Amino acid sequence: MGSAIDYGEFEEGRHVNYWDLDRAIRRELRRIYAADEFAWAEPRLSEFGDVVGHTVADNADYVDDHGPELETYDKHGDVVNRVRYPAELLETERLAYDRGIVADAFEAPPGRDEPMPLAHNLAMQYLLSYADPGFDCPVAMTAGAALVLEKFDDGSLSEYYEALTSRDYEAVIEGAMFLTEKQGGSDVGATETRAEYDEEADCWRLTGEKWFCSNIDAEGTLALARTEDAPEGTDGLSMFLVPHADPDAAGGPWTKGDRLEDGPLDPDAVNEQRYRRLKDKLGTISVPTGEVELEGAKAYLVGEEERGFKEMTEMLNLERLSNAAASCGIMGRALLESKIHAANREAFGETIDQYPLMREDLVDMAVDHEAATAFVFEVARLFSERERAERGAEPRSAESTSGGTASAGEGAEDAYRLMRLLIPVAKLRTARMAVDTASYAMEVQGGNGYVDDFVTNRLLRDAQVLPIWEGTENILSLDVLRALEREDAHEPFREAVERRLESVTHPALEDAAETVESEFHDLETALVTLAGEDAEYAQLSAKRLAHYVFDVFTAALLLEEAQAKIEDGEGRLALVANRFVANELEDRDARGITSGDRFALESFDAVVRYEAISVADLEAVPTV
Template identity: 35%
Template sequence: MEHLSYAYGKNHYLEDPDLRAVLAHFWPEARDREAELADWGAFMGREVYEAAYHVDQGAEPVLVMHDLDGRRVDRVRLAPVQRQVLERLRPIVRPPYEGGSWHHHFALGYLLADPGLYCILTITHQVAYPLHKYAPDLGAWKERVLYGDAWGATWMTEIQGGSDLGANRTVARREGGVWRLFAGDKYFASGAGLADVAVATARPEGAPAGPKGLALFLVPRLRADGTLNFTVRRLKVKSGTRAVPSGEVELEGSEAYLIGRAEEGIYYTLETLTVSRLANAVAAMGIAGKAILEVRERVQRREAFGRPLAAWPLVRHDLLELAVRQAGGLALAFAAVDAFDRAWADRPPYTERYHFARFLSHLAKNRTADHAAAITRLAMELFGGLGFLEEYAVARWHREALITPIWEGPSNVQALDLLEAMQKKRAHEPFLAWLEERLARRSEPGAEAALAAARRTLAELAAAEPEAAVWTAKTALARLADAAAVAALYGLADGPGGRYRELAELYADRFLRGEPFPAAAAHRTEVFLPGRGPS
């Protein structure tokens, strides 16, 4: 790997000033965990980086349908290095359940970022989440998922519905003392063949049509008699991440355990989806951060026309673009994490603070995916011809980043969910109050631009006819996210100082005012190549 990647062997925590600044602002306890975070950063930069690249280059999971005795097992075979690394990564899922914070959990997820490995951990974690909160009677499964030998999965959508959960056809029938699930065709089931237990949506017989009739169930891989409880039809061949097995799962008479109250199942489902959207946002910026690690080393080593790449004005402009997008996206992601950390104990019908956290999750999930795709594409370009060769690490990060706008709901879904949160829950009101608290007293032009853009956008949405509001919802989603990113960056500026104040202004220029970066920024090396000082 040392011949394929500039980021390999580096400590991914110590090399990331933006992460350290974000944690110092949103999670002051991080200072007491510096040694742990640095250890994780070293692990991510060497063993994990190497293992993920190895799996991606041809050691992806393989479905094994039968054992030596001819019995159906539907298990995936993982490369030994992937299985070993996953076991060492498992503690990432534990902090929220050990009295810790979501900042801790997502900081480790950001450092990992690799979509295949991180996806396996997030879907495992999303089994523990509803069990911890709503099903103490199933606590033995939670313990196995968090501390034992069990891997988990979340299987919600079906082929005929996609993001429309209300179109699900899986039926839940109570037979004696056990629930059974029938006609379940979970067509994109991440963790298929690996999961020992999954959470899945199904409609109890007699429940109303639509999403509110869905309940959430725990579905083990094996029935009580030890036989297979569901079957894996096949694994998907994906154009993106290759480390996570994803396939088609059939539920036909599958034994299941009801989680919490059946009539609240859709709320539990959407909560776990909120957690996964936050993970998606954090992973998007983590992917982008790894591409930036590659680029910052490359532009200082590579010479063109007699000068290092980093000395040329157009390359500096690109580096500034990377720095502005990365800092803004990461600050936005952890602002959403912080809001969720304060609200996650809330239960249906929820409080204003939970609706605000959900509102921010839509903004963060969508905008970070945009930034990750743009950052990794530009990183490939800065590598020149090498950037498009699969044998070098930077190419993979763009391919992986392109997953993040699709997983956990594309931008159309995020925009519609945002409108629903506004219209039904008035979630934009605490959002605007949050912005005003952070921006109204500031005199910087960027603060004024961000607050004005948010007020104008919300007013336009409120005044629009329903169809017109939907038509402009994606534009509004991005504009509100950019206002929130500027507010979050100013929060960092009040801690580490001037670099983030400057980044906030540059972000507002670029994404809210539509203005080019000022020419003087070409000499602000400490902004786009932090650690090198002015030049």
């Protein structure tokens, strides 16, 4: 993986190549991609990491101070719903969409005979979120809307699908998902928006209010509404595509090129909706979020009536994974800024990365980042395998070009059941980790980290929405219970953990593997206990259970990866895996103070700077 990185060579975490400096994402994608996929993707991801590290990083800081602005009415009082975007954000959009950030996972990109796995879209979102997690929201929803149309459209909305998945920025439209209503919040079943069919116009018309609408002016917006005589609750909801422009007056989807060439829509071409205002938000300024009144807006039914919520969950699964990938990207940038600052900042005659407390902090931030990234992209692999199977493609081996293997080969049904459990866990845990990591990165910077001139201020503000978007921690914890109850997800989960632990044989991993196996048995006991308890007690325990699932699965995954790397003669990942197990699963007497643990001091260069460790050297390195 190359020599150790000297972070003292850099002034700050911009004007660098994020792909080159993030060996965790490189390792994980090499593991989960087929060999031909990785060979095609690596130079493109490197080029994208360079663009994000230079142009997008600078654009994002400008946009944070000069974000989109809404003009609801023109000077004559007519509704125009115009969102004005700074040129820097438009440049970022072009840089991302022209590089296939959405398109490559849906249509075969140049040089390939088939699309890349959806994990590739998530990998590009990860890199994008090093610089602009706010803009990643429209990217994620564009991919999500495309996935829904691919699955459920009968072909009547092919123009919208083609525009959502275009590789040409001029032809692109973006997606959005309008779920939240003021009276409902997380209770989507409380949706009051109504849909009535207009025979004369040959379309549906939606009337109601949506309260928290990110990417407010998207042309490919998906919204839930209740048709006449539909039952209450989520069972009565149908899904509709609601264009920003009146589709008849605009002559089809209103693309990025139309917007740039023609300017704002004529009031007669505006769909029957009114954007009341943009929210004044803590962060994610680059995505305009507002309130929308649907006033008989033209809309098209997607899929079947009264199956909208079930169909929307397909988009929600991808959105939650996108949220988790963005969390990992923020963690990566926060860690990078901390490493560089600590390697350059002198205090009391030494750079601060020489002091034991800072060394321990940086080690544990690095371990958290690698653990989160491993978990998220393993779930991305499962998601990709399931989607590939649904498209009718042959399952792909995720055999690593470096000789290790991922635990591929699950049937599509088992992959679905396992991902149904792990997706809410991924979003729940990594969002919290992103907030904690960004917060500490601000502290590493000292007073500078607290002011707008330095990026850690924005990283924390942007990260803070991640536990809220796509379901709060409580909502996701309840979803974990549903996955266990309705999908019997514990069965593929048990098989996946056991398979990984069985692969771990090296003595350097032995103690950690025994700890994980013991905790795994305790987790199984917890699952059996909850299955026999009443619903109230199960809900009370749901959040602890979700975090327990993350810790055990991630530990087993890292140990499996470390074993594969040991077989290739590389020992560094064993240090990361052992540290994760020690931090998350071991009980330590006197909180570890009496243990004599010097791991952070003796393993700092390996964990933080990616210094190579031979397998023979593992015996000389403490394992906790």
